[in-house]
Structures are given as C-alpha cells and as structure tokens.
Amino acid sequence: MVSLIPFNLQYHVEVKRNNKYEWLMFVLTVLVFALHGLLFHWLPGYFRSKRDPEGVKYQKFFKFLKIWDSWTNCIGIKVPFKKNIVYFQPSLVLLALFHSAVLGVFCIVQTVDLDYQPRQYIICKRMLKVAVGNLPMIMILLMKHDLVTAISGLQHDRLVFVHKWLSRSMWVLITTHFLLAIKYWLDLNFPIMLVIPPQIFGLISYVSFVFLTWASNKWIRKWSYEFFLIQHRVFGFIMLFLAFIHNPGNRAAVLISVHLLVFDRVLLKVLGAVHRRMSPTKGLCDFEILDNDTLLVTIPVKKTKFAKKTWYTTILPKFSTWDAGQHVYLNVGKISFFQYHPFTISNLEEDGEIKLVVRKQKGFTKKLYNKLIKMKQEEMNKEHNISIEESPSHKNKLQLKAQFIGPFGAKHQPFLGFDRCLFIGAGSGGSFTFPVALKLVQDIKQRDEANDFLFRPANQFVHLVWIIRNKENEQWFQHMIEPLYDFIQEGRIKLTIYITQEEPEITQERGNNEKTRIFKESVDSIEFQTSVYSKERFAIERHYGRPDISNLINSHANVLSDSVNTKSLSVCSCGPELLTNRIKVECQKSRWVKDAPDIYCYSESF
Ligand SMILES: Cc1cc2nc3c(=O)[nH]c(=O)nc-3n(C[C@H](O)[C@H](O)[C@H](O)COP(=O)(O)OP(=O)(O)OC[C@H]3O[C@@H](n4cnc5c(N)ncnc54)[C@H](O)[C@@H]3O)c2cc1C
Known part of the structure; x- marks a missing residue:
C-alpha cells in the first residue's frame, strides 16, 4: 500500500x-x-x-463498591x-x-x-x-x-x-x-x-536506567536503604540529563x-527550614530511649495563625498543624545530613509538639539509637561513673537538633459517619491508629454534647485493638493511652491489647482455651463501665496470644447486620503487610454475609 x-x-x-x-x-x-x-x-x-442516622443512603452505589471490591481484593x-x-x-x-x-x-x-x-x-x-x-x-x-x-x-x-x-x-x-x-x-x-555522540549519550542514559530499574529491588533496599537512595539519585540524574541530550x-x-x-x-526544604527556625527550641528536640529498640522523639512545634485546615490544605502543604495519622520525614543532621525518614505522628496537634515512636532498624534508626546510647553513657560517666544499665534514670531525655518535613498522608474517609469503627494497630502501627481513634472519639463526644446527629449514627461504637509483643511495650503509647481513659470510662471506646510473646502475670483466668485466654485489668482507679450506648462492658482488655482477625471483624459486622437499613463498619489497620492483607481478605468475606453492613477497609503498612 x-x-x-x-x-x-x-x-x-x-x-x-x-x-x-x-x-x-x-x-x-x-x-x-x-x-x-x-x-x-x-x-x-x-x-x-x-x-441517615438509621443507615447509609445511595445503596446502589455501595453495592457497586462491594462488587468492585470482590474483583479487586487480594487473595x-x-x-x-x-x-x-x-x-x-x-x-x-x-x-x-x-x-x-x-x-x-x-x-x-x-x-x-x-x-x-x-x-x-x-x-x-x-x-x-x-x-x-x-x-x-x-x-x-x-x-x-x-x-x-x-x-x-x-x-x-x-x-x-x-x-x-x-x-x-x-x-x-x-x-x-x-x-x-x-x-x-x-x-x-x-x-x-x-558511536556518534548523541547515541553514546543515549547508551549511557540507558545503562543508568538499567541500574535505576533493577538496583531498586527489595533485597537491595533491605540490605541498605541508604545505598539504594544514593545510587537511585545518581543514576536518575545521569539518565535524565543524557536522555535530554540524546x-x-x-x-x-x-x-x-x-x-x-x-x-x-x-x-519541602524551605518549609522544613521555616519550621525549624520558628520552633520554640530552634530545632532542638527531645529523644527518649524507651527500651532496647524503641525511641520516643518529641519535636516542639510553634502554633501559628497559619495553622488552619481548609479545603486547600487537602492538597497543599499544611503548616504547624496536622491531621491524626499523618506522617513526617525526620532528619537528624548529626546522624545523616541528607537522609529523611518517614515516621507517623503518634499524637494530636493540640499537644503543640510532634511525638514519633521510632523502632530501631538497621540503618539510620540504628545509628540514631547508638548515638543516643553513647551520649547517655558519656553523661553517666561524667556524673556518676556508672553504666547505663546501672543508672536508675536511664530513661532521661537527651537532646539533639532535628528537623522534619511534612505532614503528609492519612487520606482516608471520615470515620464520623460509621456505625462502628474498628482500629487494628500492630507494634509501632499504633502511631497511626491511636491518634485517629482518639480524634474520632473526641469528635463524637463534641457532636453528642451539641446534640448534633446530622448525617451520623446516633450510637457509634469505637473499638481500638493494639497488638504488641510484650506488656512493657505499652509504654510506647502511654501519651495516647492516658487521654483515652476518660473515653473508655464513658464507654465511648474499647481498648483491647493483645500481647503475643508473653504469659500473663498474676491475674485471673477467664477462659478455657489456652491460646486465647482473656484477662481484664482495671485501669488505675477506673471501674468496669457499662456503656450507655451499646450496653457493652468497658475497660482496657488484655489478651495473651494473637487476635483472631476473622472473629474480630465478623463480630462487629454481625452486630450491624440489618435487613432494613444498611449500616456501616470501618476497619482501619496499620502494621506489617501480612496483617493488613489478612484484614482485607476478612473484610471481603464479611461483606458477602446476608444483610452485611457497608464495610470500608483502610490500611497503612510499614
Ligand atoms: C508512611 C510511613 C510511616 C512510618 N511510620 C513509622 C513509625 O511511626 N515508626 C517507625 O518505627 N517506623 C515507621 N515507618 C518505617 C520507617 O520509616 C523505617 O523503619 C525507617 O525509615 C528505617 O530506617 P533505617 O535506615 O534504619 O532502615 P533500614 O534498616 O535501612 O531499612 C529497613 C526498612 O525500612 C524501609 N526504609 C528505610 N528508609 C526508608 C525511607 N527513607 N522511606 C521509606 N522506607 C524506608 C526500607 O524499605 C527497609 O525495608 C514508616 C514508614 C512509612 C513509609
């Protein structure tokens, strides 16, 4: 032709x-x-x-979502x-x-x-x-x-x-x-x-692209994230520059x-520098060693009149404020000048400071942890000539200059409109679930007190589940558990802690099954309460063993089963991928039970 x-x-x-x-x-x-x-x-x-207060409207749309989710869910x-x-x-x-x-x-x-x-x-x-x-x-x-x-x-x-x-x-x-x-x-x-110059440039650009694509594999990132980042940036620059000429x-x-x-x-860098300059301590932050592999970092933040949340802060950067569950990128110049690592803000903005729970891994976090141990040891040596282990006050705060960029993320649906909200956090995943759940119960209380039930259910139930290895780990989020006490007492939220690698101390056994024995402990002086909303009994519950995820989700979905109105359940989780994927699968199963509620599943994993 x-x-x-x-x-x-x-x-x-x-x-x-x-x-x-x-x-x-x-x-x-x-x-x-x-x-x-x-x-x-x-x-x-x-x-x-x-x-409506009785249930969700636009049921056809949610039916479509349910079908879509069955097609797109993981197996x-x-x-x-x-x-x-x-x-x-x-x-x-x-x-x-x-x-x-x-x-x-x-x-x-x-x-x-x-x-x-x-x-x-x-x-x-x-x-x-x-x-x-x-x-x-x-x-x-x-x-x-x-x-x-x-x-x-x-x-x-x-x-x-x-x-x-x-x-x-x-x-x-x-x-x-x-x-x-x-x-x-x-x-x-x-x-x-x-072999003419443009082709040579093209060839070098291609070789850089090969490294860019294949030297970013999981095992390389696991071996050294720092190496991955540096080579990714260098090859990225070479590839783009020479592709431009080619x-x-x-x-x-x-x-x-x-x-x-x-x-x-x-x-980002400009906002980071402004944050640091405006910070009440000019970037000096508290670092607290919580245990063998966990730190609590506290970054003071100056309250400003710009700290407003409006529609455009959904897309544009926020300043001096953050939404529950958002994360920032932390940089500690003394450890690594160029590295910024993401950590979720584990508290609410009203505290006027950002609290990050940092688990020790193999790179930046390990160097940071070791540096703090060294600083502490030096302090001990100067003062008493004793070792850290011997020191009764080894939890004292240390100070280092740090800066952050952000906040980012946490683009989930508003939880205020759900009949039941289940939050499941594993380990440092609590950094996400604790603040989001606390903010939710605060909002619910505020609305209840104002008798404002527009577009929300009259009785809302919040269940926060936290999975940790040892009871000692509870100290990581003491700053979030304490503000929850009042809400637990009022029966607005139920907190269940699963301790997976420890046997209980002196406490009363309630069940027969070895693996899921349940123990309840009262919280300080708070007695068990019966919720005025759901007639369920409230306290911090401690279970020794792993949670039965299927049972957990089903139990909430079953309560909301209704043949007349479609109720709604949100399941929000943060933890390792294995857990969040399991949760997605279980949510999907629960969606197809007769008269099941609309189930919204949101997960973050790190
Ligand atoms: C959105 C988000 C929120 C997070 N929140 C927390 C938190 O609240 N508490 C907490 O302890 N950890 C959190 N993490 C994980 C934390 O960022 C990593 O553990 C930390 O960056 C490890 O640094 P490292 O150099 O010591 O890691 P390495 O030992 O070098 O690597 C360990 C793992 O961390 C990942 N990682 C390392 N550096 C980065 C980076 N710059 N960006 C993304 N991933 C990285 C790597 O994929 C690797 O698998 C979060 C991660 C993300 C993505």
Whole structure:
C-alpha cells in the first residue's frame, strides 16, 4: 500500500504523531488516577457523609463498591516451604495486562502509512516516545506532597507500587527501542551511527536506567536503604540529563518531570527550614530511649495563625498543624545530613509538639539509637561513673537538633459517619491508629454534647485493638493511652491489647482455651463501665496470644447486620503487610454475609 502522506512530509507527520501518543500516555494515566479518586475516594466519602442516622443512603452505589471490591481484593495462597501465607491481588495482573495492551497499541497505531523508513524503525522511535510519556507520572509519583494521594485516594505504598510498575514497563519499551535501533543501523551497514555522540549519550542514559530499574529491588533496599537512595539519585540524574541530550524530542517531558520534582523538594526544604527556625527550641528536640529498640522523639512545634485546615490544605502543604495519622520525614543532621525518614505522628496537634515512636532498624534508626546510647553513657560517666544499665534514670531525655518535613498522608474517609469503627494497630502501627481513634472519639463526644446527629449514627461504637509483643511495650503509647481513659470510662471506646510473646502475670483466668485466654485489668482507679450506648462492658482488655482477625471483624459486622437499613463498619489497620492483607481478605468475606453492613477497609503498612 502506498502512503497517502507525501514523502517529504512524512517525517513531520511522524514527529507530530509521536508527540501526540507521548502526551496521550501521560493524560491517560492522569485520568485513571482521577477516575480512581472520584469513584473510590471522593464519591464514597461524600455519600457516606450524607447518611441517615438509621443507615447509609445511595445503596446502589455501595453495592457497586462491594462488587468492585470482590474483583479487586487480594487473595491469600499457601505456598509450599513458605511459613506465611502469600497474598496477592489478581486484579493487578489484569490492570498490568490492560496497561501493557495500551502501551502496545500506542506503539504501533498510525505507523502503517509512514513508509519513508522501514516500519520497524518507525515503531522503534514511537516506542521511545510512548516510554517517555510515562516519565512525568513516574516523577510525579515521587513527590512527597499529597497532590496525587489527595486526588487519587491511593496511599503512599500504592503510589510506590505504581511508580515501580510504570518504570519497569518504561524499561521494557526502552530496551526494545535500544535493540531495534542497533539492528536498524547494523542492517544498513552503518555502524558509525552507533558511536556518534548523541547515541553514546543515549547508551549511557540507558545503562543508568538499567541500574535505576533493577538496583531498586527489595533485597537491595533491605540490605541498605541508604545505598539504594544514593545510587537511585545518581543514576536518575545521569539518565535524565543524557536522555535530554540524546533526543531533543524528549526535552519537554524531561523538563516538566524534573521541574515538578525539584519544585516539590525545594518547597519541602524551605518549609522544613521555616519550621525549624520558628520552633520554640530552634530545632532542638527531645529523644527518649524507651527500651532496647524503641525511641520516643518529641519535636516542639510553634502554633501559628497559619495553622488552619481548609479545603486547600487537602492538597497543599499544611503548616504547624496536622491531621491524626499523618506522617513526617525526620532528619537528624548529626546522624545523616541528607537522609529523611518517614515516621507517623503518634499524637494530636493540640499537644503543640510532634511525638514519633521510632523502632530501631538497621540503618539510620540504628545509628540514631547508638548515638543516643553513647551520649547517655558519656553523661553517666561524667556524673556518676556508672553504666547505663546501672543508672536508675536511664530513661532521661537527651537532646539533639532535628528537623522534619511534612505532614503528609492519612487520606482516608471520615470515620464520623460509621456505625462502628474498628482500629487494628500492630507494634509501632499504633502511631497511626491511636491518634485517629482518639480524634474520632473526641469528635463524637463534641457532636453528642451539641446534640448534633446530622448525617451520623446516633450510637457509634469505637473499638481500638493494639497488638504488641510484650506488656512493657505499652509504654510506647502511654501519651495516647492516658487521654483515652476518660473515653473508655464513658464507654465511648474499647481498648483491647493483645500481647503475643508473653504469659500473663498474676491475674485471673477467664477462659478455657489456652491460646486465647482473656484477662481484664482495671485501669488505675477506673471501674468496669457499662456503656450507655451499646450496653457493652468497658475497660482496657488484655489478651495473651494473637487476635483472631476473622472473629474480630465478623463480630462487629454481625452486630450491624440489618435487613432494613444498611449500616456501616470501618476497619482501619496499620502494621506489617501480612496483617493488613489478612484484614482485607476478612473484610471481603464479611461483606458477602446476608444483610452485611457497608464495610470500608483502610490500611497503612510499614
Ligand atoms: C508512611 C510511613 C510511616 C512510618 N511510620 C513509622 C513509625 O511511626 N515508626 C517507625 O518505627 N517506623 C515507621 N515507618 C518505617 C520507617 O520509616 C523505617 O523503619 C525507617 O525509615 C528505617 O530506617 P533505617 O535506615 O534504619 O532502615 P533500614 O534498616 O535501612 O531499612 C529497613 C526498612 O525500612 C524501609 N526504609 C528505610 N528508609 C526508608 C525511607 N527513607 N522511606 C521509606 N522506607 C524506608 C526500607 O524499605 C527497609 O525495608 C514508616 C514508614 C512509612 C513509609
């Protein structure tokens, strides 16, 4: 077939089309994110916030969500020789196939009538453009600000997953482009074209991209996150810079991506520096050693009149204030000048200071912990010439300069409209669940006292479950457990602590089953209360053993089973992925029980 496009115009038509598909790729990804946000974050949030006191309205929409969730939920598989169940989300495979199909179509569509060069080479050039079309989104997903999270309703870890998927599909396209280009010039017997400067730059850019893509594997991040970050930044810079020179057609995408990221980082650094300057202690923070591998970091924050939460702070950065459950990136210059690590703010803004519970890992956190031990030992030596272990006051606070950037995250649905809210936190995951649950019961109390039952249930039940290894770990969140006492006493919240690696001390046994023996202890002087709302008895409950997640979720879902009105249950969890995935699976099972409530499942894992 002879092309209808005149030979002398074909190059220009090709460039135009390639640019079109490059930007279409970007626009399509933006639309997918926006659509996800609209359907699964904004609309459900809006509909839930307009509920009747008896139950949720817009039931057809929630039925659609239920069906959607069954298609997209994760499933657990027992793999031979693996101790734990492996969870995976089959719908992600479908999504990956769909995305690959779109990439494939964009690479070949409207290339047939371009015959001024072999078709293989025309497709080879298109591939590069379609691949580069992914670049702005790959970079946008690296932004720390909440722009994408707020629009799409996707959490930080999901965005990291999409970042990796887009990068890897870009790598496949660029590798194919690279091989086809070599073949083209060798077939023409023109090898000199492979060693001209732009091609050499392209080659170096490609090699950097290989490292960028494959040296970010889980085992490398686990081995040394610091090494991963440094090499990722260095190769990222080389790759972008040389891609910019290799092909002038890539410049717009590269420039936009780099500028967005630079703007994000500069704004963060400026806000971080302002926070530090305005802080009452000029950045001096308290570091408390809680136990063998846990620290409590307290960062004073100056209250300002900018500390207002309005609609635009959903997307734009907040200053001097934060939402319950948000996290900040902490930097301690004396430990590592360039490293910023995410930690969830474990208290509420009214405290006027940020409290972070930091668990010791193998990199920055270990160095920080060891530095504090050393400082403490030096102090001991100076004062009494005794060791830390001998010191009765080894929990004293130490001070170091630190700064933070943020807050970010916690883009969940408002919990105020649910009949029951179940929070499950494991270990330092309590940093997320404690403040969110406390804020919720505060809001409920405030509304109850104002007799304000508009768009919310008349009787709301909050259950906070915390899973820890040892009873001693309870001290990590003493600053959050204490403010909960009043609410526990009033029967507004129930706190259950599961201690998994310890036997109880002197206490009375209530059950027969060895694994799930239940013990109750009264909290200070508080007696067991019977809630005026649900007639359930309240206290801090301590269970020795692991919680039965299925039973826990089912018990709440069953109470809300109603054949006339659709009630609602939220299950919010934070902990290791194994736990949060298990919770997702159990929520899904409970959704399909007859007369089940609308179940909203939100999880964060770190
Ligand atoms: C949103 C979020 C909130 C978190 N909140 C808390 C919290 O409240 N308390 C707490 O103890 N931990 C929290 N973490 C985990 C904490 O960030 C890591 O444990 C810490 O960064 C480990 O630093 P390291 O150099 O000692 O780790 P390494 O021993 O080098 O690595 C341990 C693990 O931490 C991850 N990690 C390391 N550095 C980073 C980083 N800069 N960004 C993301 N992940 C990293 C790595 O993937 C690795 O698997 C949170 C993580 C995230 C993503």
